[in-house]
Amino acid sequence: MLRILTVVGARPQFVKAGVVSRALLEHSNVQERLLHTGQHFDAAMSSIFFDQLGMPKPDVQLNINGGSHGEMTGKMLIEIEAAIVDQSPNLVLVYGDTNSTLAGALAAAKLNIRVAHVEAGLRSYNRTMPEEINRIITDQLSDFLFCPTQLAVSNLEKEGYAPATIDLVGDVMLDAVNFFKRQAQKPKSYAGGSFLLATLHRAENTNSLDKLRSIVDALNFIHHNVGKVLMPLHPRTSKLLLENKIDLQVNVIDPVGYFESLWLLDNCQLLLTDSGGMQKEAYFFGKPCVTMREETEWSELIDLGVNQLAGSNFERIVSCVNDLLDSRV
């Protein structure tokens, strides 16, 4: 019997785990237990995903969120270690690049439990991003590296990983979109009309007041002059805008569940985002994307011309939006 302990904690991981857990259920020789670190805890950021994706309640529910990165990761390490000892899995499964991913992989590796990493091999080559540190270390700690793209495989090969540990398995977020897109749901808070969809939460943007102000100015300008901007607002961004009295004038709604997010992607004209996963989802729905970052882990989308990197610069964001909207006609 293969006993897997899956560690999740943040919104995108619920989506990925939902797909993989369903596939694991088909194997009678596999038993999966789920640990939720509590990194994301609001109903709109967590439980709605479990409900919509038909996931069982976590077997182990921790309540670790907030604080500095070291503090959050350290607390997770202590409690995940205890859970691993208690559950005695022979494999720990982690997803993506959050603090929950790193803590799960590190706790397992220290106990000599094998680690499988889904979304291995992604690189932005920007070490100031917490996610880049998390994914590099997680790959190092992993025995099974499940890569979504050929580029991810090449990144690992360049770093000298043994070919036998690397598998090109495709993108589980595409599996999720294909499985769930028929259940896409119009958000109750959507007031009608055509819109550009925007999301913003990356530490590199929200923790620099200059960048945050510049992006908000660009979104306000686009909203008033190009096309209405609809923005489900992440709690991190919401707090920082309030604390710093920054006036976001677009149509703001609360964070949405997975089905509502699929509907918004399917019905928007274009996506503006600093999320990793949503850049790909926009592509799956055939929507152009302006990425408000200086680099992306999904450079294939840039090469295809469907995604443009605008950073946090006002003029670049506005001109990328105009450019991509024009080239659609």
Ligand code: UD1
């Ligand atoms: C985390 C991941 C990021 C991922 C994102 C998905 C890390 C380092 N970052 O960023 O890679 O793209 O999740 O959303 O792991 N908050 C709430 N309620 C919640 C969740 C968060 O109020 O349900 C608040 C937290 O208290 C904190 C802020 O939002 O003040 C940021 O949350 P945090 O988990 O640190 O990181 P994310 O920005 O969500």
